[in-house]
Amino acid sequence: MSDRIVKIDLVVHRIVLIGCLNLLLLCVMASCSQEQKTTVGLNHQSILFDKQSLALIQKEYKNIPLFNESIQEAMRQVEQEIANGIEVPVPQDLAGGYTHERHKLNYLTMQKAGNLFMITGNEKYAVYIHDMLLQYAKLFPTLSLHPSEKSYTRGKLFWQSLNDANWMVYTSQAYDCIYDWLNEEQKENLEKNLFRPYADFLSVENPQFFNRIHNHSTWACAGVGMMGLVMKDEELIQRALYGLEIDTLAVGVKDNDGGSILAPGQNRAGFLAQMDMLFSPDGFYAEGPYYQRYAIYPFVVFAASLENARPDLKIFEHRENILAKAVYALVNLADSDGEFYPINDAQKGMSYYSRELVSAVDIVYHFAGQNPELLSIAEKQEKVLLDATGFSVAQAITQGKAKPFIPKSLELRDGADGSEGGVGILRMNHSGGDINAVLKYTAQGMGHGHYDKLSYSLYENGDEVLQDYGVARFVNIEQKDGGGYLKENKTFSKQTIAHNTLVVDQNTNYGGKIDKANLHHSDRFFFDKNRSDIQIASAKDVNAYEGVAMQRTICLVADSLFEKPLVIDLFDVRAVESHSYDLPYYYFGQILSSNSNYKTNATLQPMGEKNGYQHIWEEGRSDQLPSNTKMTWMQDYKFYSWTAVTGDGDEFLLGRIGANDPHHNLRSDPMFMLRRQAKNAVFASVLESHGQYSPVSEFSTNAFSMVDNISITFQSEEFIALSIRHTGGSELRLVVCRLDNGTDTTHEIEIDAEKLVWTGPYYYQVK
Amino acid sequence: MSDRIVKIDLVVHRIVLIGCLNLLLLCVMASCSQEQKTTVGLNHQSILFDKQSLALIQKEYKNIPLFNESIQEAMRQVEQEIANGIEVPVPQDLAGGYTHERHKLNYLTMQKAGNLFMITGNEKYAVYIHDMLLQYAKLFPTLSLHPSEKSYTRGKLFWQSLNDANWMVYTSQAYDCIYDWLNEEQKENLEKNLFRPYADFLSVENPQFFNRIHNHSTWACAGVGMMGLVMKDEELIQRALYGLEIDTLAVGVKDNDGGSILAPGQNRAGFLAQMDMLFSPDGFYAEGPYYQRYAIYPFVVFAASLENARPDLKIFEHRENILAKAVYALVNLADSDGEFYPINDAQKGMSYYSRELVSAVDIVYHFAGQNPELLSIAEKQEKVLLDATGFSVAQAITQGKAKPFIPKSLELRDGADGSEGGVGILRMNHSGGDINAVLKYTAQGMGHGHYDKLSYSLYENGDEVLQDYGVARFVNIEQKDGGGYLKENKTFSKQTIAHNTLVVDQNTNYGGKIDKANLHHSDRFFFDKNRSDIQIASAKDVNAYEGVAMQRTICLVADSLFEKPLVIDLFDVRAVESHSYDLPYYYFGQILSSNSNYKTNATLQPMGEKNGYQHIWEEGRSDQLPSNTKMTWMQDYKFYSWTAVTGDGDEFLLGRIGANDPHHNLRSDPMFMLRRQAKNAVFASVLESHGQYSPVSEFSTNAFSMVDNISITFQSEEFIALSIRHTGGSELRLVVCRLDNGTDTTHEIEIDAEKLVWTGPYYYQVK
Structure with missing residues (x-):
């Protein structure tokens, strides 16, 4: 019953039962005023429900545990806010301040209250x-x-305005839920005095916000469009x-992050243009998964x-199901704990447990194919949306339809047409867990991009082994510059030396110039995930440093000789002139041994004066390296050994982040680095994860590297060959093509009087 | 059936069924030789079983899950060794080497095989x-x-010999299990050629090993005594x-750790003397829980x-149940994850999950009171001994008798008579977990002791907040000096500056002289665990530094004003002359903010040249401190704030371990420190754990300290008073007695014209 029906009932009661029933009537009124429950019908085109699914949810929700738990959780939150009372303060503060956080909490609460009203029929939520x-x-x-x-x-x-658009996206859902419950006059008041002028403000009054190919504008379009759908306002x-x-957009104008308001070559705007241009054909979003997670919600x-409201648009089929692809890209851009790879400006720990991914998983499951693997992610998320999509997911889980989501190796292309490089994700599962390497050869990623062409990071069982530093920022932690980007993000985190990739002459890619960086991208050379014994990615870059051509090949190889998959890293650089090359690796844990003859420093100096080097203490150094330099360390009671081909003139440096960091904004994490003066150079190394230690039994197993020797056995203009000899004498051979990445080309070389013949851009063999 | 009965049966078969049954006979033989199962009886006085319990175990073990799982696990291990074949090599290697590890594995396997034979009756184990x-x-x-x-x-x-004694302890159990199964001739062979001469070797031939008051000798006595019990050799x-x-022991002779062979004042030897002299009356073992864990097994x-064999001795009642007390001391000397406090030479991560504690918990449960709280620890251990004690525990767990073990505040006295100081363990549980402080005021702890009088460490939910560094050693990790003690253990880990306690004139306690340190101990001043709003420990030391008297009071206070219990640290030092005082704190995580005006250093120098200071990089410093110096940091997404009373002339230093550490033997952990030049000084500070941060929702809660101000409001020869003002204006007051620790004395002082009257060594109030 709506409250109007209740009122009519009361009038009837009064007429019929005057006098003696007044006492009972008062009791009824008191009871009703506490909990006016009704079954909500659907008399408009909702953006959240259809009649059938709403009726089913109302009837069944208590029997679907995951959905019911989400309902109960939302009730607790909303009840607390209702008890607290309504506060709508005059805007004044920045993010983190009272009025900002209050308005944010208001729209989040209204949205939940709307869902609760639709499902439970309890009118206090509508009120x-x-x-x-x-x-x-x-x-x-x-x-x-705003001031x-x-x-x-x-x-x-x-x-x-971005936050105002957020308000509109959430509030449109709340309005949708109480739309039928309001009378015409009430609706007219809200639409005329609030929603329509607010929607105009977010669009026609702010084209530099509304009309971009940028996630800010996606929020704007979603807010305006969703409110338009509820209001049946076709213009919106x-x-x-x-x-x-x-042409409302001016050329050359930039936003606060230095991004262009008018995108290069932009001739369209609006939601569909954003769907077409913000994602690569594989669903990759240029800024990386941390921002993709934020951007995905309005999409x-x-x-x-x-x-729901315009099914004829078939929006989920648009651009070959691009939205579903974007969501799959996201869940694949995560380590095995579900945490996103922290490429570009990304705070670590963000994961597919975030509320944005709850929405994305539920919506894509419901509207785009009911893939049962998504259900296993929803199970881990332990919450669902309080609408038809969330119910659909929760019900399917209850019905036992979930299948494990097992991430596999894959490549995600970057660029609207997929031509601007990409990310190669290599994964191998073994009996004790998984090894997962990520090679980045994307475009710059706009204002939030880092200068780390061909950088690589490594994970084991969801833990970082070779880290990408991520962002220097503590989001919403007020002590750290109000939660904003810290100065060291620019001076360290974005710099090339902050990443596991090659630095030429101690300079940053593109000289650290964003305009130049935005023009270029690295290129995939080849990517092969089709063999069980090797997963391999190879990429090139010729623009990051002038006159320097780089090719990096990362592969995981599995062989019974080794306890876990090995990681081979082949960084091949050729230049017009001689340069100083630095190849850093950011590891974790404690060094157990090294044959590098390094000497530690009696006092610590920064490694350099600029380009990020000023933030790294040089802890130790060696310039007398053997033909194979090895280092073994222990992290979380697991052993890691790195073996690299080295030689005369090479230097090995040990360092630690933290110099010139007056406010301790950087983590004090360790790194090691190879330095070589050369024109052309190949940095070849192998990383083994091996063994473990128990501090309880005090037993260690497999504490030593099983790589006896690695060496480059062949080099030509066309090929480079690496040999990895196991301590038992067996040999792993990898040959990588430098020029021809054709999958059908047949090649032939001779190594140690043995002829090797193969087809495709690489050759791998164990003998 | 024993194998002899099987042989007789076969003879009978042969007589009766000559000829045509030969084929069948061969089949029977083949089958028997694989699995000759029998029900083992008990025809001697076993050290592991009595007839009744053995029969019960044989009948019921498959129905007791925890016991059966332990059986299955042991079977897997023993089967693997049986398949591998017997190897008894000529001794040659040190620990970690082949012959050492092989003989060790042999005795561990024999012991398990013995248990399995007794329980399953499968003769292959006896064979x-x-x-x-x-x-x-x-x-x-x-x-x-040995060479x-x-x-x-x-x-x-x-x-x-210590390892040989280990061999004897385990092998005596295996021998006990097959004793009845062997014939007289077989027993005589083993006893005459192996056990008796070996036992003589471990005792009369090596009195410097056998006759000490030391855990080495406990192993020797246990080995010799247990073998004596099985062999019925009364002399042994x-x-x-x-x-x-x-008088077999020479005065002044020392062992490899520098410990005296003849203990000061020693006039007895053997197991009973060790029980009387190695533990304090509270069961505390001088070297600390890490070594107590190792020592407890032979006891x-x-x-x-x-x-089992000499019940008339009532060994578990000896010295008022000292062995049970020692086991309870151990499980209480652990954080809430069961990991032992790493005081003295202790490798972190050792816990009550170790095999020694499995034995200790099972045996003490069975023989000393059946305390159901021990069962909950056994449940967590997930394994039990394969004898009557383990069965008793597993059966009681199956019967639902386990009760939670909830560690509480307690004091453990040190010294054979309990007069040599002790350890004060303070614990408070709150809705979100627990806060746990440890104040150390023990004696030195012999050769493995650290010079850290009145040091304090802090834990939250089992995680270290203010750490005790523990040992610089990687036990059984060969790369690190073969797993032995590292040089930096002496030059850093043992030094006073490596601990959260006062360092006077940058010197180590007792000048770092072990002989002097062995003569002294700190003293408890008072300890009170009886109030729910405050748990407090106070201790004094007058010997660690000549002419310097120190009193440290650590307390946890709980008040609804604060989210979690606060930790108050009052370090009161009085000296004959003026000194430089350093009070370091070793924290974890990243600094968020500080009002200390510290300046970080452009290059890093070690903090000093000796006494451990040479291993700490000075990262930053301030000599302009406000009246309250504050620092907030984040560790594992929790916030911590430290607020200290400071003033003119005080210095605040930031540091990090790792200088002069050529082999990276030390962890790169951070610290901060107050430095003050004074004759008398009070270092008063409060540590708050508050709030949390989620990297998924990016919300932070309670990110700021709620301590508005702390100040010393009263000082006299007799008292010191501290006030802690909450940001809301409320005040926590603590008054600590400096001279009189009588619990019955009534005191009276006036603070700000208000008269305070109380009885006992401290006063605490919230107003």
Whole structure:
């Protein structure tokens, strides 16, 4: 029953039972005012439910544990806010401040309350939303721009329009839920005084925000479009889907991160253009998974709204199911604990447990193929959306439909047309867990990109072994510059030396110039995941350093000779002139042994003065390296050994992050590095994870490297061959093509009087 | 059936069924030779079983999951060794080498095989043990001393007699299990050629090993005594219980660790003397829990053997149940993950999951009171001994008798008579976990002791917050000096500056002289665990530094003002002359903020040249401190804030371990430190654990300290008073007595015109 029906009932009661029943009536009223429950029907085109699924949810939700738990959790949160009372303050603060956090909590709570009202029929939730919206409808017309002038697109409730668009995305869902429950007058008040002018503010009044090919604009389009769908405002819907006229954008204007407002070559705008241009054909998002996680929410939630309200658009089929691909890309851009690879500006620990991925997984499951592997991720997430998509997921899990999601090796291309390099993800499972290497050969990734062409990171069982440092930022930790980007993000984290990749003459890729970096990308050379004994990725870059051509090949090889898969790293550099080459590796744990003859320093100096080197203490050094330099360390009671081909003139350096860091903004993590003066050089190394130690039994097993020797056995313009000899005498041979990456080309070389013949860009053999 | 009965049966068969049954007979023989199962009875006085319990185990073991799993696990291990074949090599190697590890594996396997034979009746286990013992009986008479001359007491099979005693402890159990199964001739062979001469070697031939008050001798006595019990050799038993004549020991002779062979004042020897002198009345073992864990095994296993074979001795009641007390001391000397506090030479990660504690828990449960709290530890251990004690534990767990072991605050006195200081363990549980502080005011702890009088360490939920560094050693990791003590253990880990305690004039306690340190101990001043709002320990030391009297008071206080219990640290030092005082704290994680105005260094120098300072890089420093110096850091997504009373002339230093460490033998852990020049000084500080951060939701809660101010509000010869003001204005007051620790004395002081009256050595109030 809606509250109006309740009122009519009361009138009837009064007429019939005057007098003696007054006492009972009072009891009924008191009871009703506490919990006015009804079964909510659907009399408009909802963006969240259809009639059938809503009826099913209302009937069944208590029997679907995961859904019911999510309901209970939402109830606890909303009840607490209802008890707290409504607060709609005049905007004043930046992120982290009271008015910002309050308005944010308001829209999150309204959205949940809307879902709860639809499902439980308890009208207190509807009342709460409407009461709050009334206050917003009163406040909004009085607002000029937010007092802070920090943003390129100032908002109304928030310091930047982006947050206002967030408000609209969540609030449109709450409005959708109480739409039928409101009378016409109430709806008109809200739409006229709040929603429509707010939507205009986010679009026509701020084209530099609305009309970009950028995740900010996705939020704007989603907010405007979703509210348009609920309000049946076709103008808003068209605006959201197709954008404003493109000439509203000025050439050369930039946002706060240095990103261009008008994208190079941009001739369209709106949601569909964003779907076409922000993702690569494989669903990769240029800034990397940390930002893709943030960007994915408005994409999937607006798409779900469109699928509900405008199914004829077939939005999930658009561009060959690009949204589903984007979600699969995300869950694949994570280590085996579900944590995203921290490439570019990325805070570590963000994972597919985030609320954005809960939405993405539920929506893509429901609307894009019901892939049972997504269910196993939803099971781990332990929560679902409180709508038809979440119910669909929870119900399927209850029905036992979940299948394990086992990430495999894959390549994700970068660039709108897939031509701008990519990421090669190599994975091998073994009896004790998994080894997972990531080779990055993407484009720059816009303002949040790092200068780390051909960088590589390594994971074992979800733990970092060779780390990508990630961002120098403590999001929402006020003590660290209010949670914003720290100075050291630019001076260290973005620099090439902060990554496991080659640094030429101690300079950063592209001289650290973003405009130049934005013009280029690395290139895949080959990628092969089809063999069980080897998984291999090879990529090239010729632009990061002028006159320097780099090729890096990373592969995992599995052989019964070794306890776990080995990682081979072949970094091949050729230049016009001689250079100083540095190849750093950021490891964790404690050094157990090394044959490098390194001497530690009595006092510590930074490794350099600029380009990130100023932040690394030089701990030790050797310039007398054997033909194979080895280092073994222990991390989390596991042993790791690195063996590299070295020679005369090579230097081995040990370092630790932390120099010139007056506020301890950087982590004090260790690294080691090879340095070589050369024109052409090949850095060849093998990394073994082996054995373990128990501090309880005090037994160690397989504490020693099983690599007896590695050597480059052949080099020509066309090929390079590496041999890895096991202590037992067996030999692993890898030959990599330098020029021809054709899969059908047949090659032939002779090594030690033995003829090798193969087809394709590499050859691998154990003998 | 024993194998002799099987043979008789076969003879009968042959007579009756000559000829045509030969084929069948061969089949029977083949089958029998694979699995000759029988029900083993008990026809001698076993050290492991009595008839009744053995029969019960044989009948029921498959129904007791924990016991059966332990059986299965042992079977897997023993089967593998049986398949591998018997190897009894001529002794040659040191620890870690082949012959050492082989003989060690042999005795561990024999012991398990013995248990399996008794329980399953499968004779292959008995055959395996006997075959192996025959080889030992052949080898032993040919052996002179082990070729290595490193030990003060060289062994036969091993480089030190200690390991030979280990062999005897385990092998006596295996022999016990097959005793009835062997015929007289077989027993005589083993006893005459192996056991008796070996026992003589370990005792009369090596009194400097056998006759000490030291855990080495406990192993010797246990080995000799247990073998004596099985062999019914009363001479060996008496030797083990009461030692040799005391004058076999020479005055002034030392062992490899620098420990005296003849203990000061020693006039007895043997197992009973060790029980009387090696533990404090509370069961504390002077070297600390890491070594107590190692030492406890021969104590409990020999005691269990005595309880089985000589119940009249009532060994578990000896010295008011001292062995049970020692085991309870051990399980209480562990953080909430069961890991032992790493005081003195202790490798971190050792815990009550070790095999020694499995034995100790099972034996003490069975023979000393059936405390159901021990069962919950056994449940966590997930394994039990394969004898009557382990069965008793496993059965009780199956019967649901386990009760949670919830560690509480307690004090453990040190010294044979309990007069040599002790350890104060403070614990408070709160809704989100536990806070646990440890104040060390023990005696030196012999050769493995660290020079850290009044040091303190802090734990939260089993994780270190303020760490005790522990040992610089990687036990059994060959790369690190063969797993032995590293040079840096002496130059850093043992030094006072390596601990969270006061360093005077940058010197180590007692000038780092072990002979002097052995003469002294700190003293408890008071310890009170009886209040729920405060748990407090206070201790004094007047010997560590000449002319310097120190009193440290550590307390946990719980108040609804604060999210979790606070830790108050009041370090009160008074000296005859002026000194430089350093009070370091070894924390973990990353600094978020500090009001200390510290400046970081452009290059790093060691903090000093000796006494451990040479191993610490000075990262930063401030000599302009406010009246309260604060620092907040984040560790594992939890926030910690330290607030200290500081003033003019005080210095704040930031450092990191790792200088002068050419082989990276030390961990690169951070520290901060207060430095003050003064005659008398009070270092007062508060440590808060507060809030948390989620990298997934990116929300932080309670990220800021709630301590507005702390100050010393009163000082006199007799008292010192501290006030802690909460940001909301409330005040926590603590007054500590400096002279009178009587619990009945009534005191009165006036602070800010308010009169405080209380009884006992401290006063605490929230107002």
